[in-house]
Amino acid sequence: MIHFENVGLRYGMGPEILRDISFHIPKRSFQFLSGPSGAGKTTLLRLLFLSLAPTRGLIKVFGKDRALIRRDELPHIRRKIGVVFQDFRLLEHMTTYENVALPLRVRGREEASYRSDVTELLKWVGLGERLNAHPPILSGGEKQRAAIARALIEQPDILLADEPTGNVDPPLARRLLRLFIELNRSGTAVLIATHDLSLMDQVDARRLVLADGRLAVHD
Amino acid sequence: MIDTTLKSLVRARDGRRRRMAPIVPAQTVAGHALIAVIAIMTFLACLTVGAVTLVRDTASVWQSQIAREATIQIRPRDDLDMEAALEAARTIAGTFAGVREATVVDSAATARLLEPWLGTGLDLEELPVPRLVIVTIDEAAPPDFAAMREAIRKQVPNASLDDHRNWVDRLVSMARTTVTIGFTVLILMLSATVLTVIFATRGAMAGNGHVIEVLHYVGAEARFIASQFRRHFLLTGIKGAAAGGLSAIIVFILFGWWSGRNMATPEADQATALFGNFAIGMTGYLGVGVVVVLVAALTAATSHATVVAHLNGVDVGTGDHL
Numbered sequence: 327m328i329h330f331e332n333v334g335l336r337y338g339m340g341p342e343i344l345r346d347i348s349f350h351i352p353k354r355s356f357q358f359l360s361g362p363s364g365a366g367k368t369t370l371l372r373l374l375f376l377s378l379a380p381t382r383g384l385i386k387v388f389g390k391d392r393a394l395i396r397r398d399e400l401p402h403i404r405r406k407i408g409v410v411f412q413d414f415r416l417l418e419h420m421t422t423y424e425n426v427a428l429p430l431r432v433r434g435r436e437e438a439s440y441r442s443d444v445t446e447l448l449k450w451v452g453l454g455e456r457l458n459a460h461p462p463i464l465s466g467g468e469k470q471r472a473a474i475a476r477a478l479i480e481q482p483d484i485l486l487a488d489e490p491t492g493n494v495d496p497p498l499a500r501r502l503l504r505l506f507i508e509l510n511r512s513g514t515a516v517l518i519a520t521h522d523l524s525l526m527d528q529v530d531a532r533r534l535v536l537a538d539g540r541l542a543v544h545d
Numbered sequence: 546m547i548d549t550t551l552k553s554l555v556r557a558r559d560g561r562r563r564r565m566a567p568i569v570p571a572q573t574v575a576g577h578a579l580i581a582v583i584a585i586m587t588f589l590a591c592l593t594v595g596a597v598t599l600v601r602d603t604a605s606v607w608q609s610q611i612a613r614e615a616t617i618q619i620r621p622r623d624d625l626d627m628e629a630a631l632e633a634a635r636t637i638a639g640t641f642a643g644v645r646e647a648t649v650v651d652s653a654a655t656a657r658l659l660e661p662w663l664g665t666g667l668d669l670e671e672l673p674v675p676r677l678v679i680v681t682i683d684e685a686a687p688p689d690f691a692a693m694r695e696a697i698r699k700q701v702p703n704a705s706l707d708d709h710r711n712w713v714d715r716l717v718s719m720a721r722t723t724v725t726i727g728f729t730v731l732i733l734m735l736s737a738t739v740l741t742v743i744f745a746t747r748g749a750m751a752g753n754g755h756v757i758e759v760l761h762y763v764g765a766e767a768r769f770i771a772s773q774f775r776r777h778f779l780l781t782g783i784k785g786a787a788a789g790g791l792s793a794i795i796v797f798i799l800f801g802w803w804s805g806r807n808m809a810t811p812e813a814d815q816a817t818a819l820f821g822n823f824a825i826g827m828t829g830y831l832g833v834g835v836v837v838v839l840v841a842a843l844t845a846a847t848s849h850a851t852v853v854a855h856l857n858g859v860d861v862g863t864g865d866h867l
Contacts, residue, residue, distance in 0.1 A: 405764035415759050419570040432765035
Protein backbone atom coordinates (compact mmCIF):
# COMPACT_ATOMS: atom_id res chain seq x y z
CA MET A 327 0.00 0.00 0.00
CA ILE A 328 2.82 2.42 0.95
CA HIS A 329 6.35 1.69 -0.15
CA PHE A 330 9.58 3.55 0.75
CA GLU A 331 12.86 2.81 -1.02
CA ASN A 332 16.15 4.48 -0.07
CA VAL A 333 14.32 7.60 1.00
CA GLY A 334 16.37 10.49 2.36
CA LEU A 335 15.30 13.88 3.64
CA ARG A 336 17.17 17.00 4.56
CA TYR A 337 15.92 20.44 5.50
CA GLY A 338 17.53 23.05 3.26
CA MET A 339 21.29 22.62 3.19
CA GLY A 340 21.36 20.89 6.60
CA PRO A 341 22.35 17.27 7.32
CA GLU A 342 20.08 14.41 6.33
CA ILE A 343 17.42 13.83 8.99
CA LEU A 344 16.34 10.54 7.44
CA ARG A 345 18.73 8.29 5.53
CA ASP A 346 18.14 5.32 3.27
CA ILE A 347 14.71 4.55 4.68
CA SER A 348 13.18 1.46 3.09
CA PHE A 349 10.03 -0.33 4.23
CA HIS A 350 6.62 -1.44 3.08
CA ILE A 351 3.25 -1.07 4.77
CA PRO A 352 0.93 -3.84 3.55
CA LYS A 353 -2.85 -3.61 3.62
CA ARG A 354 -4.58 -4.43 6.94
CA SER A 355 -1.19 -4.44 8.74
CA PHE A 356 -0.52 -3.19 12.26
CA GLN A 357 2.81 -1.63 13.21
CA PHE A 358 4.50 0.64 15.68
CA LEU A 359 6.98 3.34 14.71
CA SER A 360 9.29 3.97 17.63
CA GLY A 361 12.54 5.65 18.45
CA PRO A 362 13.90 8.24 20.87
CA SER A 363 12.51 11.76 20.90
CA GLY A 364 13.87 13.77 18.00
CA ALA A 365 14.67 10.65 15.97
CA GLY A 366 12.43 11.87 13.14
CA LYS A 367 9.19 9.97 13.80
CA THR A 368 6.99 12.98 13.06
CA THR A 369 9.03 13.79 9.95
CA LEU A 370 8.55 10.23 8.70
CA LEU A 371 4.82 10.52 9.41
CA ARG A 372 4.74 13.74 7.36
CA LEU A 373 6.39 11.91 4.49
CA LEU A 374 3.79 9.16 4.81
CA PHE A 375 1.04 11.76 4.84
CA LEU A 376 2.47 13.53 1.76
CA SER A 377 2.90 16.86 3.51
CA LEU A 378 6.64 16.64 2.90
CA ALA A 379 8.49 15.52 -0.19
CA PRO A 380 11.67 13.42 0.11
CA THR A 381 15.00 14.84 -0.96
CA ARG A 382 15.86 11.52 -2.59
CA GLY A 383 14.53 8.01 -2.98
CA LEU A 384 11.23 6.53 -4.08
CA ILE A 385 7.91 6.71 -2.26
CA LYS A 386 4.92 4.87 -3.71
CA VAL A 387 1.51 5.57 -2.20
CA PHE A 388 -1.40 3.38 -3.31
CA GLY A 389 0.65 2.38 -6.33
CA LYS A 390 1.49 5.95 -7.39
CA ASP A 391 4.96 7.45 -7.45
CA ARG A 392 5.02 10.37 -4.97
CA ALA A 393 7.14 12.46 -7.34
CA LEU A 394 4.54 12.18 -10.09
CA ILE A 395 1.49 13.05 -7.98
CA ARG A 396 0.09 16.45 -8.96
CA ARG A 397 -0.77 18.94 -6.24
CA ASP A 398 -4.47 18.83 -7.07
CA GLU A 399 -4.45 15.03 -6.61
CA LEU A 400 -3.12 15.27 -3.04
CA PRO A 401 -6.49 15.94 -1.30
CA HIS A 402 -8.02 12.82 -2.90
CA ILE A 403 -5.11 10.63 -1.78
CA ARG A 404 -5.12 12.17 1.71
CA ARG A 405 -8.73 11.12 2.15
CA LYS A 406 -7.48 7.51 2.13
CA ILE A 407 -5.02 8.32 4.94
CA GLY A 408 -6.36 9.17 8.39
CA VAL A 409 -4.03 11.12 10.67
CA VAL A 410 -4.20 11.64 14.41
CA PHE A 411 -1.91 14.49 15.40
CA GLN A 412 -0.03 14.59 18.65
CA ASP A 413 -1.65 17.94 19.45
CA PHE A 414 -5.10 16.76 18.18
CA ARG A 415 -5.65 19.82 15.94
CA LEU A 416 -9.34 20.08 16.72
CA LEU A 417 -11.04 23.34 15.72
CA GLU A 418 -12.11 25.05 18.91
CA HIS A 419 -15.06 26.92 17.45
CA MET A 420 -16.70 23.64 16.42
CA THR A 421 -18.40 21.02 18.56
CA THR A 422 -17.07 17.46 18.82
CA TYR A 423 -19.71 16.37 16.31
CA GLU A 424 -18.73 19.13 13.85
CA ASN A 425 -15.02 18.39 14.21
CA VAL A 426 -15.56 14.71 13.46
CA ALA A 427 -17.89 15.52 10.55
CA LEU A 428 -15.43 18.03 9.06
CA PRO A 429 -13.78 15.66 6.51
CA LEU A 430 -17.22 14.84 5.09
CA ARG A 431 -18.38 18.44 5.17
CA VAL A 432 -15.39 19.70 3.18
CA ARG A 433 -16.31 17.19 0.49
CA GLY A 434 -19.62 18.99 0.13
CA ARG A 435 -21.78 16.21 1.58
CA GLU A 436 -25.18 17.07 3.03
CA GLU A 437 -25.33 16.85 6.81
CA ALA A 438 -28.35 14.53 6.73
CA SER A 439 -26.34 11.96 4.74
CA TYR A 440 -23.67 11.49 7.41
CA ARG A 441 -25.38 12.43 10.67
CA SER A 442 -26.00 8.87 11.83
CA ASP A 443 -22.49 7.73 10.79
CA VAL A 444 -20.83 10.49 12.84
CA THR A 445 -23.05 9.84 15.85
CA GLU A 446 -22.37 6.10 15.64
CA LEU A 447 -18.62 6.62 15.40
CA LEU A 448 -18.62 9.01 18.35
CA LYS A 449 -20.52 6.43 20.39
CA TRP A 450 -17.96 3.80 19.33
CA VAL A 451 -15.09 5.92 20.65
CA GLY A 452 -17.05 6.64 23.84
CA LEU A 453 -18.04 10.23 23.10
CA GLY A 454 -21.75 9.62 22.57
CA GLU A 455 -22.58 12.01 25.38
CA ARG A 456 -20.16 14.73 24.26
CA LEU A 457 -21.51 15.46 20.78
CA ASN A 458 -22.16 19.12 21.45
CA ALA A 459 -19.15 19.85 23.64
CA HIS A 460 -16.44 22.17 22.34
CA PRO A 461 -12.76 21.07 22.52
CA PRO A 462 -11.76 23.54 25.28
CA ILE A 463 -14.02 21.72 27.76
CA LEU A 464 -12.99 18.19 26.70
CA SER A 465 -10.38 16.27 28.68
CA GLY A 466 -7.11 15.20 27.03
CA GLY A 467 -8.43 11.68 26.50
CA GLU A 468 -11.69 12.94 25.02
CA LYS A 469 -9.82 15.21 22.63
CA GLN A 470 -7.66 12.27 21.61
CA ARG A 471 -10.70 10.13 20.91
CA ALA A 472 -12.39 12.96 18.98
CA ALA A 473 -9.22 13.30 16.87
CA ILE A 474 -9.21 9.55 16.25
CA ALA A 475 -12.90 9.63 15.25
CA ARG A 476 -12.18 12.48 12.81
CA ALA A 477 -9.36 10.46 11.25
CA LEU A 478 -11.65 7.44 10.86
CA ILE A 479 -14.87 9.02 9.63
CA GLU A 480 -13.93 8.60 5.97
CA GLN A 481 -12.99 4.95 6.55
CA PRO A 482 -9.38 5.43 5.47
CA ASP A 483 -7.21 2.59 4.17
CA ILE A 484 -4.52 3.47 6.68
CA LEU A 485 -4.48 5.33 10.01
CA LEU A 486 -1.35 7.18 11.14
CA ALA A 487 -1.30 8.17 14.81
CA ASP A 488 1.41 10.37 16.29
CA GLU A 489 1.92 9.61 20.02
CA PRO A 490 -1.79 8.87 20.51
CA THR A 491 -1.27 7.87 24.13
CA GLY A 492 1.18 10.61 25.01
CA ASN A 493 -1.35 12.70 26.91
CA VAL A 494 -3.46 10.05 28.61
CA ASP A 495 -3.17 7.82 31.69
CA PRO A 496 -2.30 4.10 31.30
CA PRO A 497 -5.88 2.74 31.55
CA LEU A 498 -7.06 5.13 28.83
CA ALA A 499 -3.95 4.32 26.78
CA ARG A 500 -4.92 0.63 26.90
CA ARG A 501 -8.48 1.52 25.89
CA LEU A 502 -7.23 3.54 22.92
CA LEU A 503 -4.94 0.69 21.91
CA ARG A 504 -7.89 -1.72 21.95
CA LEU A 505 -9.71 0.78 19.72
CA PHE A 506 -6.84 0.71 17.22
CA ILE A 507 -6.70 -3.09 17.28
CA GLU A 508 -10.45 -3.30 16.70
CA LEU A 509 -10.11 -0.86 13.82
CA ASN A 510 -7.29 -2.94 12.35
CA ARG A 511 -9.42 -6.09 12.56
CA SER A 512 -12.06 -4.32 10.54
CA GLY A 513 -9.54 -3.89 7.72
CA THR A 514 -7.68 -0.61 8.24
CA ALA A 515 -3.89 -0.62 8.30
CA VAL A 516 -2.57 1.12 11.44
CA LEU A 517 0.76 2.80 12.15
CA ILE A 518 1.27 4.17 15.65
CA ALA A 519 4.26 6.40 16.32
CA THR A 520 5.20 6.13 19.97
CA HIS A 521 8.12 5.88 22.33
CA ASP A 522 5.98 4.18 24.98
CA LEU A 523 7.55 0.73 25.33
CA SER A 524 4.86 -0.55 27.69
CA LEU A 525 2.24 0.21 25.06
CA MET A 526 4.17 -1.70 22.40
CA ASP A 527 4.66 -4.66 24.73
CA GLN A 528 0.90 -5.14 24.88
CA VAL A 529 0.62 -6.10 21.23
CA ASP A 530 2.62 -8.51 19.18
CA ALA A 531 3.08 -6.27 16.16
CA ARG A 532 5.72 -5.25 13.70
CA ARG A 533 8.08 -2.53 14.93
CA LEU A 534 9.79 0.10 12.82
CA VAL A 535 12.57 1.62 14.92
CA LEU A 536 14.16 4.93 13.96
CA ALA A 537 17.62 5.78 15.29
CA ASP A 538 20.17 8.25 13.94
CA GLY A 539 18.06 8.84 10.86
CA ARG A 540 18.02 5.16 9.89
CA LEU A 541 15.17 2.70 10.15
CA ALA A 542 15.32 -0.87 11.41
CA VAL A 543 12.32 -3.13 10.80
CA HIS A 544 11.56 -5.88 13.37
CA ASP A 545 8.87 -8.19 12.05
CA MET B 546 -48.49 9.34 27.27
CA ILE B 547 -45.94 11.91 28.43
CA ASP B 548 -43.18 9.45 27.64
CA THR B 549 -44.44 9.04 24.05
CA THR B 550 -44.66 12.81 23.58
CA LEU B 551 -41.12 13.27 24.87
CA LYS B 552 -39.83 10.56 22.55
CA SER B 553 -41.53 12.15 19.54
CA LEU B 554 -40.08 15.54 20.52
CA VAL B 555 -36.59 14.03 20.72
CA ARG B 556 -37.11 12.38 17.31
CA ALA B 557 -38.26 15.69 15.85
CA ARG B 558 -35.22 17.45 17.31
CA ASP B 559 -32.84 14.83 15.94
CA GLY B 560 -34.54 14.96 12.55
CA ARG B 561 -34.09 18.71 12.25
CA ARG B 562 -31.22 20.02 10.25
CA ARG B 563 -28.37 20.71 12.67
CA ARG B 564 -27.11 24.26 12.57
CA MET B 565 -23.41 23.85 11.80
CA ALA B 566 -20.73 26.28 12.96
CA PRO B 567 -19.09 28.18 10.11
CA ILE B 568 -15.87 26.61 8.86
CA VAL B 569 -14.00 29.90 9.28
CA PRO B 570 -14.41 31.03 12.92
CA ALA B 571 -16.72 33.99 13.51
CA GLN B 572 -15.25 37.40 14.30
CA THR B 573 -12.23 37.42 16.55
CA VAL B 574 -10.53 40.48 18.06
CA ALA B 575 -8.37 40.69 14.92
CA GLY B 576 -11.53 40.44 12.80
CA HIS B 577 -13.17 43.35 14.63
CA ALA B 578 -9.98 45.38 14.31
CA LEU B 579 -9.95 44.62 10.57
CA ILE B 580 -13.53 45.89 10.20
CA ALA B 581 -12.57 49.09 12.08
CA VAL B 582 -9.46 49.64 9.92
CA ILE B 583 -11.41 49.05 6.70
CA ALA B 584 -14.19 51.38 7.87
CA ILE B 585 -11.77 54.20 8.74
CA MET B 586 -9.75 53.90 5.53
CA THR B 587 -12.91 53.70 3.40
CA PHE B 588 -14.30 56.75 5.20
CA LEU B 589 -11.15 58.76 4.48
CA ALA B 590 -11.00 57.58 0.85
CA CYS B 591 -14.69 58.48 0.36
CA LEU B 592 -14.13 61.94 1.88
CA THR B 593 -11.28 62.44 -0.59
CA VAL B 594 -13.53 61.34 -3.48
CA GLY B 595 -16.19 63.78 -2.28
CA ALA B 596 -13.68 66.62 -1.93
CA VAL B 597 -12.30 66.00 -5.43
CA THR B 598 -15.76 65.98 -7.03
CA LEU B 599 -16.63 69.15 -5.06
CA VAL B 600 -13.50 70.93 -6.29
CA ARG B 601 -14.03 69.73 -9.85
CA ASP B 602 -17.68 70.85 -9.92
CA THR B 603 -16.84 74.20 -8.29
CA ALA B 604 -14.02 74.81 -10.77
CA SER B 605 -16.36 74.23 -13.69
CA VAL B 606 -18.95 76.55 -12.12
CA TRP B 607 -16.34 79.34 -11.72
CA GLN B 608 -15.36 78.89 -15.33
CA SER B 609 -18.89 78.96 -16.73
CA GLN B 610 -19.96 81.91 -14.58
CA ILE B 611 -17.08 84.04 -15.85
CA ALA B 612 -17.50 82.88 -19.43
CA ARG B 613 -21.19 83.74 -19.38
CA GLU B 614 -20.59 87.49 -19.56
CA ALA B 615 -18.51 90.01 -21.49
CA THR B 616 -18.07 93.74 -20.75
CA ILE B 617 -17.93 96.74 -23.06
CA GLN B 618 -16.05 99.58 -21.41
CA ILE B 619 -16.36 103.15 -22.74
CA ARG B 620 -13.79 105.69 -21.54
CA PRO B 621 -15.00 109.29 -21.26
CA ARG B 622 -13.80 112.04 -23.59
CA ASP B 623 -14.69 115.71 -23.66
CA ASP B 624 -16.53 115.57 -26.98
CA LEU B 625 -18.22 112.25 -26.32
CA ASP B 626 -21.92 111.90 -25.57
CA MET B 627 -21.58 109.08 -23.10
CA GLU B 628 -25.25 108.07 -23.02
CA ALA B 629 -25.43 107.93 -26.84
CA ALA B 630 -22.17 105.95 -26.98
CA LEU B 631 -23.47 103.48 -24.38
CA GLU B 632 -26.69 103.02 -26.32
CA ALA B 633 -24.78 102.56 -29.59
CA ALA B 634 -22.51 99.93 -28.04
CA ARG B 635 -25.50 98.14 -26.51
CA THR B 636 -27.30 98.09 -29.88
CA ILE B 637 -24.25 96.80 -31.78
CA ALA B 638 -23.68 94.03 -29.24
CA GLY B 639 -27.36 93.07 -29.39
CA THR B 640 -27.17 92.47 -33.15
CA PHE B 641 -24.67 89.62 -32.80
CA ALA B 642 -25.88 86.05 -32.72
CA GLY B 643 -24.98 84.36 -29.43
CA VAL B 644 -25.73 87.47 -27.36
CA ARG B 645 -28.70 86.96 -25.09
CA GLU B 646 -28.88 90.43 -23.63
CA ALA B 647 -26.88 93.67 -23.50
CA THR B 648 -27.53 95.99 -20.55
CA VAL B 649 -26.13 99.41 -19.82
CA VAL B 650 -24.90 99.84 -16.25
CA ASP B 651 -26.72 103.11 -15.53
CA SER B 652 -25.34 106.06 -13.55
CA ALA B 653 -26.93 105.00 -10.30
CA ALA B 654 -25.50 101.45 -10.55
CA THR B 655 -22.07 102.80 -11.51
CA ALA B 656 -22.18 105.17 -8.52
CA ARG B 657 -23.03 102.23 -6.27
CA LEU B 658 -20.08 100.31 -7.70
CA LEU B 659 -17.74 103.20 -6.89
CA GLU B 660 -19.30 104.03 -3.53
CA PRO B 661 -16.83 101.99 -1.44
CA TRP B 662 -13.94 104.05 -2.83
CA LEU B 663 -15.42 107.47 -3.61
CA GLY B 664 -18.25 107.72 -1.10
CA THR B 665 -21.91 108.69 -1.56
CA GLY B 666 -23.38 111.66 -3.50
CA LEU B 667 -21.12 111.12 -6.43
CA ASP B 668 -21.76 113.17 -9.62
CA LEU B 669 -20.46 111.07 -12.49
CA GLU B 670 -20.57 114.06 -14.87
CA GLU B 671 -17.75 115.71 -12.93
CA LEU B 672 -15.40 112.73 -12.98
CA PRO B 673 -13.85 110.90 -15.94
CA VAL B 674 -15.35 107.57 -14.94
CA PRO B 675 -15.56 104.83 -17.60
CA ARG B 676 -19.01 103.34 -18.12
CA LEU B 677 -19.96 99.72 -18.78
CA VAL B 678 -22.32 97.64 -20.90
CA ILE B 679 -22.81 94.06 -19.64
CA VAL B 680 -23.26 91.55 -22.47
CA THR B 681 -24.84 88.23 -21.47
CA ILE B 682 -23.69 85.40 -23.69
CA ASP B 683 -25.18 82.12 -24.77
CA GLU B 684 -22.50 79.73 -23.46
CA ALA B 685 -23.51 77.01 -25.88
CA ALA B 686 -23.05 79.26 -28.97
CA PRO B 687 -20.85 82.23 -28.05
CA PRO B 688 -20.70 85.22 -30.47
CA ASP B 689 -17.74 86.07 -32.69
CA PHE B 690 -15.87 88.28 -30.21
CA ALA B 691 -13.31 89.49 -32.80
CA ALA B 692 -16.07 90.74 -35.14
CA MET B 693 -17.95 92.34 -32.23
CA ARG B 694 -14.77 94.04 -30.99
CA GLU B 695 -14.06 95.39 -34.49
CA ALA B 696 -17.67 96.65 -35.00
CA ILE B 697 -17.74 98.44 -31.62
CA ARG B 698 -14.29 99.96 -32.10
CA LYS B 699 -15.38 101.41 -35.51
CA GLN B 700 -18.58 103.02 -34.27
CA VAL B 701 -17.62 103.91 -30.71
CA PRO B 702 -13.92 104.82 -30.85
CA ASN B 703 -13.41 105.00 -27.08
CA ALA B 704 -14.98 101.59 -26.44
CA SER B 705 -13.21 98.33 -25.75
CA LEU B 706 -14.64 94.82 -25.41
CA ASP B 707 -13.40 92.56 -22.66
CA ASP B 708 -14.59 88.96 -23.14
CA HIS B 709 -12.91 87.95 -19.82
CA ARG B 710 -10.66 85.61 -21.81
CA ASN B 711 -7.68 86.37 -19.60
CA TRP B 712 -9.68 85.57 -16.47
CA VAL B 713 -11.21 82.48 -17.96
CA ASP B 714 -7.82 81.19 -19.10
CA ARG B 715 -6.32 81.75 -15.69
CA LEU B 716 -9.30 80.18 -13.95
CA VAL B 717 -9.25 77.18 -16.29
CA SER B 718 -5.58 76.65 -15.57
CA MET B 719 -6.17 77.10 -11.82
CA ALA B 720 -9.13 74.73 -11.88
CA ARG B 721 -7.15 72.13 -13.80
CA THR B 722 -4.27 72.39 -11.32
CA THR B 723 -6.68 72.07 -8.40
CA VAL B 724 -8.39 69.02 -9.91
CA THR B 725 -5.00 67.43 -10.75
CA ILE B 726 -3.86 67.95 -7.14
CA GLY B 727 -7.19 66.51 -5.96
CA PHE B 728 -6.79 63.40 -8.13
CA THR B 729 -3.19 62.96 -6.96
CA VAL B 730 -4.37 63.09 -3.35
CA LEU B 731 -7.16 60.65 -4.23
CA ILE B 732 -4.72 58.19 -5.82
CA LEU B 733 -2.40 58.44 -2.78
CA MET B 734 -5.37 57.96 -0.45
CA LEU B 735 -6.64 54.94 -2.40
CA SER B 736 -3.13 53.44 -2.50
CA ALA B 737 -2.83 53.91 1.28
CA THR B 738 -6.28 52.31 1.70
CA VAL B 739 -5.32 49.36 -0.52
CA LEU B 740 -2.05 48.74 1.34
CA THR B 741 -3.65 49.14 4.78
CA VAL B 742 -6.47 46.74 3.86
CA ILE B 743 -3.94 44.20 2.51
CA PHE B 744 -1.80 44.33 5.66
CA ALA B 745 -4.78 44.31 8.02
CA THR B 746 -6.35 41.34 6.20
CA ARG B 747 -3.06 39.44 6.32
CA GLY B 748 -2.86 40.20 10.03
CA ALA B 749 -6.38 38.89 10.63
CA MET B 750 -5.61 35.82 8.50
CA ALA B 751 -2.51 34.99 10.55
CA GLY B 752 -4.77 33.81 13.39
CA ASN B 753 -6.47 31.35 11.05
CA GLY B 754 -3.37 29.39 10.02
CA HIS B 755 -4.41 26.39 12.13
CA VAL B 756 -7.86 26.30 10.49
CA ILE B 757 -6.29 26.27 7.02
CA GLU B 758 -3.93 23.46 8.04
CA VAL B 759 -6.65 21.30 9.60
CA LEU B 760 -8.87 21.72 6.53
CA HIS B 761 -5.91 20.81 4.37
CA TYR B 762 -5.10 17.68 6.39
CA VAL B 763 -8.69 16.42 6.38
CA GLY B 764 -8.54 16.40 2.58
CA ALA B 765 -10.18 19.72 1.67
CA GLU B 766 -9.24 20.97 -1.76
CA ALA B 767 -7.36 24.26 -1.96
CA ARG B 768 -10.26 25.72 -3.95
CA PHE B 769 -12.72 24.87 -1.17
CA ILE B 770 -10.53 26.33 1.59
CA ALA B 771 -9.87 29.51 -0.40
CA SER B 772 -13.57 29.96 -1.17
CA GLN B 773 -14.51 29.65 2.52
CA PHE B 774 -12.03 32.34 3.54
CA ARG B 775 -12.86 34.53 0.55
CA ARG B 776 -16.55 34.50 1.46
CA HIS B 777 -15.82 35.23 5.13
CA PHE B 778 -13.47 38.11 4.39
CA LEU B 779 -15.71 39.48 1.63
CA LEU B 780 -18.43 39.83 4.29
CA THR B 781 -15.92 41.44 6.67
CA GLY B 782 -14.83 43.83 3.90
CA ILE B 783 -18.43 44.68 3.00
CA LYS B 784 -19.26 45.39 6.66
CA GLY B 785 -16.25 47.68 7.14
CA ALA B 786 -16.47 49.40 3.76
CA ALA B 787 -20.24 49.95 4.05
CA ALA B 788 -19.78 51.48 7.52
CA GLY B 789 -17.04 53.82 6.21
CA GLY B 790 -18.99 54.73 3.05
CA LEU B 791 -22.21 55.40 4.99
CA SER B 792 -20.35 57.57 7.49
CA ALA B 793 -18.89 59.59 4.60
CA ILE B 794 -22.34 60.03 3.02
CA ILE B 795 -23.71 61.18 6.40
CA VAL B 796 -20.88 63.73 6.62
CA PHE B 797 -21.68 64.99 3.09
CA ILE B 798 -25.37 65.32 3.95
CA LEU B 799 -24.57 67.10 7.24
CA PHE B 800 -22.28 69.58 5.46
CA GLY B 801 -24.92 70.20 2.81
CA TRP B 802 -27.55 70.73 5.52
CA TRP B 803 -25.23 73.05 7.49
CA SER B 804 -24.36 75.10 4.42
CA GLY B 805 -28.06 75.37 3.45
CA ARG B 806 -29.07 76.37 6.99
CA ASN B 807 -26.39 79.07 7.27
CA MET B 808 -26.78 80.39 3.74
CA ALA B 809 -27.25 84.02 4.82
CA THR B 810 -24.33 84.22 7.26
CA PRO B 811 -20.96 85.69 6.25
CA GLU B 812 -19.13 82.42 7.12
CA ALA B 813 -21.38 80.36 4.87
CA ASP B 814 -21.13 82.98 2.11
CA GLN B 815 -17.36 82.65 2.24
CA ALA B 816 -17.55 78.85 2.11
CA THR B 817 -20.13 78.98 -0.68
CA ALA B 818 -17.96 81.37 -2.68
CA LEU B 819 -15.12 78.87 -2.51
CA PHE B 820 -16.90 75.50 -2.65
CA GLY B 821 -20.34 76.13 -4.03
CA ASN B 822 -23.11 74.81 -1.77
CA PHE B 823 -21.24 71.71 -0.49
CA ALA B 824 -23.52 69.50 -2.54
CA ILE B 825 -21.78 66.26 -3.55
CA GLY B 826 -23.34 65.33 -6.86
CA MET B 827 -24.22 61.91 -8.22
CA THR B 828 -20.57 61.42 -9.26
CA GLY B 829 -19.48 61.80 -5.62
CA TYR B 830 -22.03 59.24 -4.39
CA LEU B 831 -21.11 56.87 -7.24
CA GLY B 832 -17.44 57.34 -6.27
CA VAL B 833 -18.29 56.32 -2.70
CA GLY B 834 -20.03 53.21 -4.07
CA VAL B 835 -17.01 52.34 -6.21
CA VAL B 836 -14.63 52.75 -3.22
CA VAL B 837 -16.84 50.51 -1.04
CA VAL B 838 -17.00 47.75 -3.69
CA LEU B 839 -13.25 48.07 -4.39
CA VAL B 840 -12.30 47.77 -0.71
CA ALA B 841 -14.61 44.78 -0.11
CA ALA B 842 -13.29 42.99 -3.22
CA LEU B 843 -9.73 43.76 -2.22
CA THR B 844 -10.24 42.25 1.24
CA ALA B 845 -11.61 39.05 -0.31
CA ALA B 846 -8.78 38.88 -2.88
CA THR B 847 -6.12 39.41 -0.19
CA SER B 848 -7.55 36.62 1.98
CA HIS B 849 -7.63 34.36 -1.10
CA ALA B 850 -3.98 35.10 -1.91
CA THR B 851 -2.98 34.55 1.74
CA VAL B 852 -4.75 31.17 1.88
CA VAL B 853 -3.12 30.04 -1.38
CA ALA B 854 0.33 31.15 -0.12
CA HIS B 855 -0.25 29.40 3.23
CA LEU B 856 -1.35 26.17 1.52
CA ASN B 857 1.70 26.23 -0.73
CA GLY B 858 3.83 26.57 2.40
CA VAL B 859 2.04 23.65 4.10
CA ASP B 860 2.40 21.40 1.06
CA VAL B 861 6.01 22.17 0.37
CA GLY B 862 6.82 22.06 4.07
CA THR B 863 10.47 22.65 4.75
CA GLY B 864 11.63 19.93 2.41
CA ASP B 865 13.53 20.78 -0.72
CA HIS B 866 10.85 20.22 -3.31
CA LEU B 867 7.36 18.97 -3.79
